[in-house]
Amino acid sequence: MNIVFIVVDTLRASRLSCYGYEKPTSPTLDALAGEGARFARCFAPGIPTTPAHTTMYTGLHPLTHNIVCHGGQVDLDRKIPVLPELLQNRGYTTAAVDNLYDIKPWLARGYEFYINPSARHKLRLLVSCEEINSRAIPWIKAHAHEKFFLFLHYWEPHTPYLPPQKYRNFYPKERDPYSSEHSSFAPIKRQPFWGMFGDTWFNKLGGEVTDAEYIASLYDAEIRHVDDGIAEILQTLDATGLAEDTLVVLTGDHGESMYQHDIYFDHHGLYEDIIHVPLMLRHPKKIPAQGVLSPMVQHLDIAPTLLEAAGANIPPAMEGKSLWGMATGQTDKGGWNRVVSCEATWQAKWAIRTETEKLIVSREPDFHNTPPRELYDLTADPAETRNIALEQWERVDELEAELEEWIAKGLAKSGRAEDPLRTQGITLGKRWNSWLASQRKRL
Template sequence: MKDSPNILVIAIDSLRADHLGCYGYQRPTSPAMDGLARQGARAQQFVCAGLPTHPSFTTLYTGQHPITHGIVAHGPRNVLGRDAPSLPQILMDEGYTTCALDNLATGRIWFRRGFEFYIDPSMRHTVYIDVACEELNARAIPWLKSHGDERFFMMVHYWDPHWPFKPPERYQHLFYDGNPTDPDNHSLDAWWKHPLGAVARDTWMRTRDGLITDAAYISALYDREIRHVDDGVGELLAALDDCGLAENTLVLLFGDHGESLVEHGIFFDHHGLYETTLRVPFMARWPNRIPAGSTLSPMMQHHDVAPTLLEAVGALVPPEMDGRSVLPLLTGQARDGGRKQAISCECTWQAKWSLRTDEHKLILARAPDLYGNPERELYDLKADPDEHRNLVTEAGGLAAELEAALEGWIAERLAAQGRADDPLRAHGTSLNLA
């Protein structure tokens, strides 16, 4: 253990991969994160297993898929079993000083499990998602300075790109030069007709000049928030270097889930199992262990993080974890080892499963879609990466094959736990407009 690295995990809420420069985005939203990717490894296909935030973070900490740990949605009916593995607890037992800069434990106590220090700056806010990266760093950086002589595991959860997008004034000149309240712009008309849009229209979708009408302006606000949190990431990484800790710290950065801006008729939120919400950035830096500038193509998911970190520190991976270590991929010791398929679910606003391969994705609904999207969807991710053309009828044989594989996987996983009911059907959506 004496040679094991410090660990800094940076999780950024609602961060989709394709809005970062290192993933090909043209706007300069992410210079610090781009720099981190150049200094280490970047995964091309890191796929969220369960959205939104509670399922994703529970997957991260337990190393288990949502079908195993059972947290498939937000809502009061969710309770994590006491016997579920806990990455922070294992690291604490291995001698690490564990610290979280986060606020999820205010709603679900299991997010506090295993953390010796739990720092929640959002207690000063009426709305917990309003906490900004500056407030987190104001607590994280002094903690690093005072605990840098200890072997530590630090988790920092930034919320800035989460709606409602409210970047600080100093970013207001970026990425947009139009008129956000132009009465002749009708790009949001479809949103106003949706029940969720009607709520947004009377709350955060306004400026001092009136109702926002331009969808491009909201997308620019999202990009400004990415640039905002990127500056926070840069400040935190600079502090790590200033403390002389960078050389012996394994840094992981990823999104918990992505964000739909207008795609598939889903405006400014994280619903739907499309690439906009499932494909998130993942990058890792560990000087002298992870080759700089490497790009990894195999699929990975959030439940692979805990086994990866445990292998990195030489700890045993509990057999109850579903994930698999991708450390050999990160260090260049293996070229393969990723997932042949990535299975994801959501059950907050809508109940859906998806099965994703390198080439295709099947989406299967368990209940009517809040946005009116089809019950079954099939996309060719190579030919149609934006998922515009549903092939479920045209390629019916492939759709049936993938659906059988998905249903078989669900049944197998449930049988292994002595359960029969699909958790999406058993739980039901936790948010609705009824």
């Protein structure tokens, strides 16, 4: 069995057609999901990119592997095995086409072939799916007779949303994104991100945008763009005769907020728009087309799932649960009754999510001036528009006590005494001015 593991950066589940979005953003991913297993509720326990990928590679929660933020000074312990190493030990030829090594070197561990396409780019986010595929497709053809694990990472839906013109058809033709009648874009100018976005993105849109929905439509267009890129990979598997014995796994590292919760076109905040990501698996011989699987699952389940699929031993220290039995239809049991997520890049927060509710706890004030405790009824209020923490303070106390106990146990198991959100964060939030200055110099 070959394995192709695809991560699309900043891919929010609810903006895919197969997850209920009304616009046709994802025909290829819809078909992929329909041919295998689609997990309806997969969540990122750590955001953004660095913690999320580290979790996927190690099968450990961020509290355990200790990578809780983007741009932090803590390195992954070399004793912790990562997925490519474990598959290499199983006899797989391992390859990646990505530039995540530019972020943290452990994201390139275990690869015999590491192909980084970002050398000519001043900003790694501008690497296109065409550039990824121009390297990945020849590699697949050259190694078609080997048992391989190939990792592909696409940046497309990440800011700046600058899709090719042919994909920019998600905004109503009769509507003018520059009209003075609109005011929905104005609040972003009060955000600390405005300076960077103005220089690297908004000034490239042909005028002064006034309608936030226009920017959101460009996000949809980026998804449609990368969907076509993924189609080329799947077509290559078909053309080489590899598709029948290749496990294709696709997820996103985190989602994206368009303008909800005063978060404009970014991925901080532990709301559903940010932590709910797609997860789908296809193997024509082993995974039946079974529709939607509803248990709550997490990024940390991906590594043990791929190891079991490959017939490799799952290290006892891995905290994730293999989803292979559910994906192949051997069992309908699995998943989690609680998902704990964290962030420490722009703001330091923990969240505990049950089947029906979510509590978000701030470790220190954030620049959105949100309350220190947020409780949402996900059944009555799936968009998390109404914080009921003050009304349901007893439930807040119960969930917070459960969360703090979970954190304390995790720290004790890891031999650490302090909450890493306090000791490591807030990396970008506190270094905003210097980080922004460095980005401007690179452009």
